[in-house]
Amino acid sequence: MRTPFARFTPKTRFAAVTVATVLSLSPLAACGGGSSGSGDAKSLTMWTFKQSHVAALKNAAAQFKKQTGITVTVQAYGPDDAYTTKVQAAAKTHDLPDVLEVHSDGEDFALGATGIARDLAKDVGADWSGLYQKGVQTSGTVTPAHYKESIPSDSKSHGVKEGQRFSVPLTSGTFGIVMGNKKMLAAAGITKPPASYEEFLTDLKATTGKDPKNGGVSLGLKVKATGLTWGLQPLAFGELGKEKYQALWGQDASADFASPDGQKVLGLYSQMQPYWMPGTQTLDIDAADQAFAQGKSAWDIGGTFTLAFLQQNGMNPEDVMAFGFPGPQGGAVPKPALAPLALTGLTVSATSSHPENAEKWMKFLAQPAVASQFAKDATEVPSTELGADAASVMGATLADMTKAFEGSPENTYDPNVNDFRPPGYDQDSMAEILADLTPLKQKSPEATGKALAKLNNNFWATANK
Amino acid sequence: MRRRTYEAVSGYLFVAPAVILFAVMGLYTVGYGFLLSFAQWNGFAPHWDWVGLQNYKDLLWQNPAYAPRLHHAAIHTLYVMIAVPLLTVLVSFPLAVLLNSAKRMQGVLRSVYFVPYVTSGIAVFFAWQYILQPDGAINSVLSSLGMGSLAQPQGWLGNPDTALPTMIVVTVWGSVPVAMLLYLTGLQGIDRSVLEASQLDGAGWWRTNASVVWPLVRPITSIVVLLNLRDSLQGFQTFLVMTNGGPGDHTNVLGLEAYRLAFLKDLAPTLGLASALGWILFAAALVIALINLRVMRSKT
Structure with missing residues (x-):
């Protein structure tokens, strides 16, 4: 009995099998993931879950490019749940951006524990953390209390070590x-x-x-x-x-x-x-x-x-x-x-190919002049210490809100x-x-x-x- | 001999891609998921912590953070599993009978009734949300018809007493088109002589449909019931988009709970629990399928 293949020449059959194999395995190849740390030496990518931060961050990025020549591309994904899923999926496929905006003192530790976020402890010196308001200067750092919370094996931050730092604050509030x-x-x-x-x-x-x-x-x-x-x-x-x-x-x-x-x-x-x-x-x-x-x-x-x-x-x-x-x-x-607390922070992905540029960008955002402009553009309370100008920078309503911060321990x-x-x-x-x-x-x-x-x-x- | 071997090798090579795909995408992932159900892992840690049957125990009775939630979700899922197949059959069979007897525009009507299926998606569920809000279309229509007492001041999804029944109705709305089409296929396959014989015996429209047509489409009913049972057991997208299990936890279902454990726990090591719940659902689906097979075998 002649099979349907019998009328084809061996060469044709070989070619057909090769094509079929390549086509069918191509989806698997696609699952292999691409390169990580999307930025080259002159560009960075940043993700945020706050749509209201995008314009303000883009304005800051324009200033940053003038100063350093580095382009920062800001992308927003929301709502929060969708952002979390997006980050997890990107981590799996090695497609994380260089910088992530995260929920401070929680999500940053979870990302640090899983190896998605880079430990910044050695890079954030007093000159940098000193730019922030007193209450949030150590935000993103694994304190003894945070470490204690991470000890149970079912803790979200299980695996972090005391003293590690996985984010610096961007916005404060309550x-x-x-x-x-x-x-x-x-x-x-x-x-x-x-x-x-x-x-x-x-x-x-x-x-x-x-x-x-x-x-x-x-x-x-x-x-x-x-x-x-x-x-x-x-x-x-x-x-x-x-x-x-x-x-x-x-x-x-x-x-x-x-x-x-x-x-x-x-x-x-x-x-x-x-x-x-x-x-x-x-x-x-x-x-x-x-x-x-x-x-x-x-x-x-x-x-x-x-x-x-x-x-x-x-x-x-x-x-x-x-x-x-x-x-x-x-x-x-x-x-x-x-009590005011750091609400969102910035973290560097562990796969960033230029973490030094990412940190340069994060430190730039902490500068009082940049933070003031960010506060105006985003109508947010920045984590940077703005001194006596804070009320005028943030506007009357936001300044009213910050009155709720005033109290004793x-x-x-x-x-x-x-x-x-x-x-x-x-x-x-x-x-x-x-x-x-x-x-x-x-x-x-x-x-x-x-x-x-x-x-x-x-x-x-x-x-x- | 050499030619036969060559042809055999060619054949194997042709099926190899499909076999490899199935092995990787099917067997590997199923096996991986099964092993994961015995481990604690957040999806990123370099190694799994083996916990044996603990995930199953935690979900079923041992862990107060998971077991009570699962029990509530199981009760809600049970309501959905009973109501959705039943209502789908009750709506789709008469609809198919009417459509089958339509003399004109049958194609157009079939397309119209199929619209919910082809448009069922996130956008439609968002639209449903607006319709069901306190100032949504359903309350407005009820008020304008003088039936304001039936309107829900908190919205149809905001009242714990109406939220789950409303979700069941929306699910039925999405499942009727396929069921109706299956019934229509079954109805068009019935030998006309059987129907004519029953009419000659004096059976009216009602009696013909109840005593002749209905028993003849019983295999279709089994398929419709089985498909809807499976969807009710495992489906969660509608619930995720429209209620997120709320208000409170009054519409939480097992599929949604599995999704929450897998993806909405902020990187907590609950992937193993999600996987274990998935296997519990698989076991339940298997039992239902076996019962269905048994029932079908005894009736046909």
């Missing part, structure tokens, strides 16, 4: 900043920021009374931890003070979320229930901020970084009244301050301090329970407290094994 639409607030008779949580609730009642549809508060609760970290935590700190606040996450049943202290805090937080913007639980952070910019809510909870996004979405920063999440009147810390809520929580703590799971209290109204404060305490105890039980 979470738990409340923004109000001045025009909508004025229509409800509100002309100044509330002095306490109770006053804030009264103001919320006034704006929702004036405009039941658009007078509420928006918060991107689709990103689960926002309610917990931007709302409940500063409120709990104000009500209980530092020690009792930290005890909520401890192992003492008389002080955890199911205790009277926990109940008090959850009861206070649940009073926000009537004032949420309808559907805010289905919005991510950007969508919630957009809703505020579009006048669908009178209030918005975010961070110092939110103002840039609002401006990008057509809102004039001068139309925004900004203040830190207020403490309860009768609380242990009635006027809590919010005892009355300052510092979201960067996490060592009182159990190792392996998962804030998203806790936040899901909290969402059932408000805005979902599925659980009472009592049931919520019990569920939070149970989960927190489970984290401790696992950690103590």
Whole structure:
């Protein structure tokens, strides 16, 4: 029997097999990855997850090119989850850029632990770190506390060593900043920021009374931890003070979320229930901020970084009244301050072919003149110390936000301090329970407290094994 | 003899690329994934930490950070697995019968009903999100029809009681076109003489479809149910885009949990857990497929 191949000559068959083999293996070859560290001696690539930083970084890059002849190409990928996935995929295919903007004191350590980020400890001297504000000069450095957090084998930063440095700060600020639409607030008779949580609730009642549809508060609760970290935590700190606040996450049943202290805090937080913007639980952070910019809510909870996004979405920063999440009147810390922390940092990828140029670019961004321009262009608080000019550089609204930073160590809520929580703590799971209290109204404060305490105890039980 | 050997070698060489591709893309990745389910790894560390069956234990009962979430997700997935195939069959079979009996514009109607399938994608799910918002189209239509009491003030995805049923409806909307097309193929393959015989015996439209057509398309129903069970068990894209498992964790499903463990844990070493969950889902899918095969064998 003649096979279908029999009519072809051996040469033709050989050629056909070769072509078929090459074609079928070409996808595998493509999986092999290209060269890494995209920049040559005169060019660098930088990725950011902040769309609002792109124009400001490009302006800085133009100045940098004039000074050094090095071209910096800035590319933005967002939202945050997509950026993280993009970085991971690029690391696998050896296509990382030279410089990455990262979330400070968390993501940078994870990238360092996995070998994606380069250790900068030897390169960042006092002349460089001294350019930054005091509170963030060591941001990106593995401190003893960070090292302790990295010890469990399931830690995200497992493998880092004390003293290593994986980023330098770019922007500073904090979470738990409340923004109000001045025009909508004025229509409800509100002309100044509330002095306490109770006053804030009264103001919320006034704006929702004036405009039941658009007078509420928006918060991107689709990103689960926002309610917990931007709302409940500063409120709990104000009500209980530092020690009792930290005890909520401890192992003492008389002080955890199911205790009277926990109940008090959850009861206070649940009073926000009537004032949420309808559907805010289905919005991510950007969508919630957009809703505020579009006048669908009178209030918005975010961070110092939110103002840039609002401006990008057509809102004039001068139309925004900004203040830190207020403490309860009768609380242990009635006027809590919010500690500034490095929000985003810059890291050099381990595969950069010209790390010295990358570091030159990062140091350039830390110069006061460059940072001032960056602050204006991006409407952000830069990590660089700007001295007395800071308020005029950042504009009135951003300067108002930074007033929330002013406080003593005892009355300052510092979201960067996490060592009182159990190792392996998962804030998203806790936040899901909290969402059932408000805005979902599925659980009472009592049931919520019990569920939070149970989960927190489970984290401790696992950690103590 | 030499010629036969040459032809045999040629044949092997022709199939070699496909075999190599399958070995690398199929067997290697499956084997790699299986081994990974017994390890702790973040995708980048130079070596894996072997943990034996710990990932499976952590997911199923032992670790409080993962097990309760998985149990919730499993319950939600079960609801989806029951509702989606059932509703898909309930909608697509009558639709196919009606379409099959259409005398005019059958091609146009078939294309119209197939639109959800060809347009199902991220953009469409975003569009659904807008439609389901508090000020979205569904609430507006309900209010304008005087049925405002049925409108959802928090949006259809914002109310924990309506979020999962809404996601089921959206999933069914996306799965009906293929099911309908399969039924249509089955209906067009039925011998007309069988239908004429039943009509001669006095069966009306309803009786013919219920007692003659429905049993004849039962193999199609099995396929539709199996495909939708598999999609309900493993699919998560719609949930990722539209709810991210929320509000709270009221629409979290197993596929989404696996994705979250693999890619949304900020480089935590949870790839092994994601892989273990993938294998648990595979085992569940295998059991369902076997049950389906058994049912089909006994009915046909």
